Amino acid sequence: MSYQALYRVWRPQRFDEIVGQSIITRTLKNALITKQTSHAYLFTGPRGTGKTSAAKIFAKAVNCHYLKDGEPCNQCETCKAINEGSLNDVIEIDAASNNGVEEIRDIRDKAKYAPTQADYKVYIIDEVHMLSTGAFNALLKTLEEPPANVIFILATTEPHKIPATIISRTQKFDFKRIKPQDILERMEYILDQKKVEYDDKALKLIAKAAEGGMRDALSILDQAMSYGDNKITYENALLVTGSVTNELLTTYIEQVVNKDTKSALITIQKILDEGKDASRFIEDLTSYCQDILLYQQDPGIVEEMELGIIDDKFKKLSGQISDQEIYQIINELNDISNSLRYTAHPDVYLEVLTVKITHLDDAPKPKAAGTAAPQPAPQTTVTPQVTTEIQQLTQEVAKLKSELDTLKQAPTTETTTISTPEPAKPSVDAHTMDNHIELAKIYPILGKATRKQLNQFKEVWPDLMKALSVTQRAVMHVSSPVAASAGGVIVAFEYPFLYQKAQGDTDLKDALENNLDRIVGKAPQIVFVPENQWPDIRKEYLTNHKDKLKKAVSKNTENADPKVDSADDEPDNPTEGDPESQPVVKKAAEIFGTDILDIKDD
Structure with a gap:
């Protein structure tokens, strides 16, 4: 017989052999023991985590x-x-190539017939999210009123593409990414059974490179075995995965921290000369920076994640670099990562990146909300000409301050407006914003948002952060709620790369909603936005819904108690005489509060 890949030979044949999904396997076994099986199941999760194996x-x-x-x-x-x-009687169907209405109708018609050999006829539909809308509708009736002795098992990597009507008629099981330690133990067991020599460091590297997929890990292991003639070495694992050694990453970051641009450029050239993939290097470098950030918070969690590959150089480096520097480096890495997808000259981008991150002190550092720490001025040689210019500028600033104080103190009979010209800001509409921002979820929340709800969430936010894991707190510690309604809360992130990380973390969103349910007795929908785009989103909402806000305020005014003293209703803001803008300002104050409003006449 021809050679079979490791992931096919070692595919689990029992529930106990499925790696890293103990909760799911225990639930399924208990259902079988008590004979409480359902007619339809939905297995979701990343690739290579055991969905199809569990179905079989x-x-x-x-x-x-x-x-x-x-x-x-x-x-x-x-x-x-x-x-x-x-x-x-066990039919496995690939929905990617059988996604039409006719194929599903054929399944529906054949499902009516009793099984020929087994007790149950089982349909396993893989990648079910690929079905067309018509195919889902054809499947819906069968799931709602299934024939006797028929079981449907649907598997997908993208559950958000499946209609809610389908999901509600199934028992849903979420397969999680497998921990590197579990992947490592499974690979050690397989190699011991095959009596293949291996290096522990090589297996740890492969377990990390697999990114939570058992099948990916066995495929990389298979490739490393072929390359090394049935011997797994660390060097072979590096070549197969395209990864960069931890020593080289540590050296590069040390050079960046020490502002040694020349040495860092030599290191980059060495990495490229060895044939390493530029995108893979950026991923490894981002992961390395993340490890430093987490190590500063909790060393134990990083040692567990990295399977003990933490040396003295890494520990020393984590004490030398500040979290602000890490944030800046990761921001630059994120920008370069996007650019590398469309270039044929990655060496240019890596060299530009190196120069930028070795000169980060020359640019203003990001600062925490509410702080205004002065940045150290770059050291330059002060010439007599520069000194003269500084004196002239100082005199002009003092003169302007004096004139401003005079205008403020002088009594005037007419309203005088002192306007300071501001740089024109381009109008930003919803279509030009980041495609990842979920405006369809944000606008309904803003439509029912109140200041009272926002204050409630701000009060419980510290308690919510304490309830998260260390890794989740590291992502959320620069976030805060900026608007809220009874059914949802909008959370802004100070750094875009943390916003992107949180946006794709379903476990984080689940943890936030579950802990909010425990703290405040309800689980609102949570929507993330970058802090630098939040003012534009807020402005666009108020502009696009001006008429609706006016009607809402007018209705509230008509329903108000007429006995209330009118003096109490007078707004304390610069636009109280403007009948057009006043209702919108009132509503905006109700949603966002008066302390963050910047009211301007159009």
């Missing part, structure tokens, strides 16, 4: 007559036939 094992277990502790025997004729793929 479940198909065996539900039809096995010799079930023991919820596990199939793998010895009876039914189990063997399913393992070989020859049982007609």
Whole structure:
């Protein structure tokens, strides 16, 4: 027989062999033992985490007559036939190539017939999110009123593309990314069984490069075995994964911290000469900076994540670099990562990156909200000409201050407006904003937002942060709620790269909603936005919904108690005489508060 890939040979045949999904496997086994199986299941999660394997094992277990502790025997004729793929009553369908209405109608018609060999007819539909809208509608009725002895198992990597009507008719199981430690243990077991020599550091590198996918790890391991003639070495693992050694990353960051641009450029050239992929280097460097940031918060969690690959140089470096410098470096890495996708000259971008991050002190550093720490001035040689110019500028500033104080103190009979010219800001509409910003979720929240709800969330925000894990707090510590309604809260991030990281972290959103449910008794929808784009979003909302806001305020005014003293209703703001802008300003104050409004006449 021809050679088979490791992930095919070592595919799990029992629930206990599925790595890193103990909660799911225990639930499924208990359902089989108590005979409380459902007619439809939905398995979601990243690639290579065991979704299809779990579906096949479940198909065996539900039809096995010799079930023991919820596990199939793998010895009876039914189990063997399913393992070989020859049982007609277990049908595996690839929805990517069978996504039309006709294919699903065919399934629906055949599902009506009783199974021929097994007790249950099991349909496993992989990548179910690829089905068309018509195909989902054709499947919906069958899921709602399924025939007897028929079970549907749907598997997908993108559950957000599946209609809610389908999800509500299934039992949903979320497969998580597998921990590097679990991947490492499984690879060690397989290599011990095959009696293959291996280097511990090589397996740890592969486990990290797999990014939570067992199948990816075994594919890389297979490639490393072929390259090294059935011997796994650290050098081979580096070549196969395209990764850069920790020593080289540490050297590069040390040179960046020490502002040694020349040496850092030599290191970059060395990395490129070794044939390393530029995008992979940026990913490794970003991960390295993340490890430093987390190590400063909790060393234990990084040692667990990196499987103990933490040396003295790394520990020393984490004490030399500040978190502000890390934020700036990661921002630059994020920009370069986007640019590398469309260039044929990655060496140019890496060299530009190196020069920029070795001169970060020359640019203003990002500062925490509410602080205005002065930046150290760059050291320059002060010539007599420069001294003269400074004196002239100082005199002009003093003169302007004096004139301004005079105008403020002088009594006037007419309203005098002193306007300071501001640089024109381009109008930003919803279409030109970041495509990742979920305006469809933000606007409904703003439509019902109140200052009272926002204050409530701000009060419980510190308690919410304490309830998160260390990794989640590291992402959320520069965030704060900026608007809220009864059903949702908008959270702004000071740094765009942390916003992007939080936006793609479903576990983080689940943790926030669950802990809010525990703290305030409700689980509002949470929407993230970058802080630098929040003023534009707010302005666009007020501009686009001006008429609606006027009507809302007018309605509130009509329903108000007429006995209330009118003097109490007078607004204390510069636009109280403007009947057009006043209702909008009132509503904006209700949503965002008067302390953050910047009211200007158009």
